[in-house]
Amino acid sequence: MHFEDLQPEVVSILSQPVKSRDEKLLELCTLLNEKVSYYNWVGFYFADHETRTLHLGPYVGAPTDHTVIPFGKGICGQVAESNTNFVVPDVSAQDNYIACSFTVKSEIVVPLFVRGQNMGQIDIDSHVLDPFSEADERFLEFVNQEVAKLF
Template structure:
């Protein structure tokens, strides 16, 4: 399924009035994990700006010990500070990478903005080296624009 074909499915999940926000986020994670073969872990982290930490929200994939991440630490923590997409083609080449699993080879993190403020991010790990393209970035920016409507 192409990113273009996935867009209306994301919009439909957001518009669904029968589910809570967390259920909708989980449904998005499941959809992405099920339909994009190199999306092996898909989850959301949300910012606590007072404590300068990210907190794990709904996700699909292997369990993680990284339920709270300080701003600046790891790829997610860096995105909380930079407010910019971060694509890591090879996690082994990153100095500030928090290893989740030896199976993770690459990662993409795209910030989630509501009213101009970075409130969190979508984080995707892949078991494949360098699979993420500009098309992934654009699609995940679309996903986050839709998710922002829930806040």
């Protein structure tokens, strides 16, 4: 599946008038999980800037105990502070990595900006070493630009 082919599906899912934001995000996670072979866990975390924590939103994949992540902790927490994409080709090489499952080999996290503020992120785990490319980053930036319209 080419990312360009997925873009209209992303827009279609997020523009459904009768579904809640969480329902749309869950459907979006399902689409990405099903259409991109190396996306094995797809979810959103949303920031609480007062408590400096991230809170798990809709996701598809194995259950996780990491429903609240402090800013700075793990890959997601680092993205909450850096406001930049973080691609991890091999999670075993990361010092500040929160292990979700022994099957996770790599991760990509892209921040979600709403009116210039980092409101959260899309987080994707893969069971494959080093599968993420610049094309993944650009596509996930597009996804988050579309998701930002829901806020």
